[in-house]
Amino acid sequence: MAGISTHVLNSGTGRPGAGMRIDFSVRDGDGWKLVKTLTTNADGRTDQPVLAPDAAKVGQYELLFHVGDFFRRQPGAGNDMPFLDTVPVRFAIFDTQQHYHVPMLCTPWSCSTYRGS
Amino acid sequence: MTSPALTRRAFLPAGLALGSLAAGGAVAQNAPTALATAPVSQVDLSPRLTMHAIDTHNGSPGAGMKVQLSRYDGDDLHLLRRFETNKGGRTDEPLLLDAAYQPGRYELLLQLEDYFAARGTPLPKPNFLSQVPVRFRITNPAERIHLAILFTPWGYSYYRGS
Numbered sequence: 001m002a003g004i005s006t007h008v009l010n011s012g013t014g015r016p017g018a019g020m021r022i023d024f025s026v027r028d029g030d031g032w033k034l035v036k037t038l039t040t041n042a043d044g045r046t047d048q049p050v051l052a053p054d055a056a057k058v059g060q061y062e063l064l065f066h067v068g069d070f071f072r073r074q075p076g077a078g079n080d081m082p083f084l085d086t087v088p089v090r091f092a093i094f095d096t097q098q099h100y101h102v103p104m105l106c107t108p109w110s111c112s113t114y115r116g117s
Numbered sequence: 118m119t120s121p122a123l124t125r126r127a128f129l130p131a132g133l134a135l136g137s138l139a140a141g142g143a144v145a146q147n148a149p150t151a152l153a154t155a156p157v158s159q160v161d162l163s164p165r166l167t168m169h170a171i172d173t174h175n176g177s178p179g180a181g182m183k184v185q186l187s188r189y190d191g192d193d194l195h196l197l198r199r200f201e202t203n204k205g206g207r208t209d210e211p212l213l214l215d216a217a218y219q220p221g222r223y224e225l226l227l228q229l230e231d232y233f234a235a236r237g238t239p240l241p242k243p244n245f246l247s248q249v250p251v252r253f254r255i256t257n258p259a260e261r262i263h264l265a266i267l268f269t270p271w272g273y274s275y276y277r278g279s
Contacts, residue, residue, distance in 0.1 A: 058243070060243070060247070080256070081254075082254060082256040082257065083253055083254055083256075083262075083277050084252075084253060084254070085222065085252070085254055086252060087252055088250045088252060090246075090247070090248065090249070090250060091245050091246055092241075092243040092244060092245055092246075092247065094241040094242060094243050094244070094245065095241065100245075105274075107276075109276055109277045110274065110275065110276030110277070111274060111275065111276070112272070112273070112274030113272055113273065113274070114269075114271055114272025114273075115245055115271045115272060
């Protein structure tokens, strides 16, 4: 299956990152055009694909993960997120026949992303 | 640094830094920087922003990476400086120091595609990652922040280091 998907994991607890807001945008000239805002489900994934296979086009895309807000809502967390707030991940679809799985592994102090499968 | 007359045996006492050269027999153009430096401890240093880029694809410092440092003013991103990482994947001077080390939202933009293209790494076009934003906050000007950035052509991670 082609298209784009994501998966948020809370590396501090070893649990899915449920309820994280993600803004999905596409490159439009010099800026970014918001396509949709998603919220991760209980498994840290999105109920709908980030980008469906038939909508995939070669180009630049951005997933903006609201990491700071996510950790502020965790039990026992302070209101202060001193290091990470929103984390943008920008990547290209270079072949529309391929699938792009772009996970976000995060703690309040670190994040990691990669082309997954 | 090396000459064709040197045999593999001659490299052996020289340690890890030269080992990669011996294995290949010659130094490839734009080869990743050999690991010739020990880790740097920054304990007890005054508040500052520093960074270290590590190329985990080649197992080397991320040397010669072109980077922009910008600061957010509301929703607007203002370029503070452009620089290139040194041979150790760091910068010769702190990115922000003393009065310049102010709370705020900052972003480093790494020219990752150019970095790997210059090393001859096979990449799709456009590459999966091209310009990588590393967004972070400075909230306490009394505490220094060291940004460690680990990257490959297909992924990266960054964290508050030490």
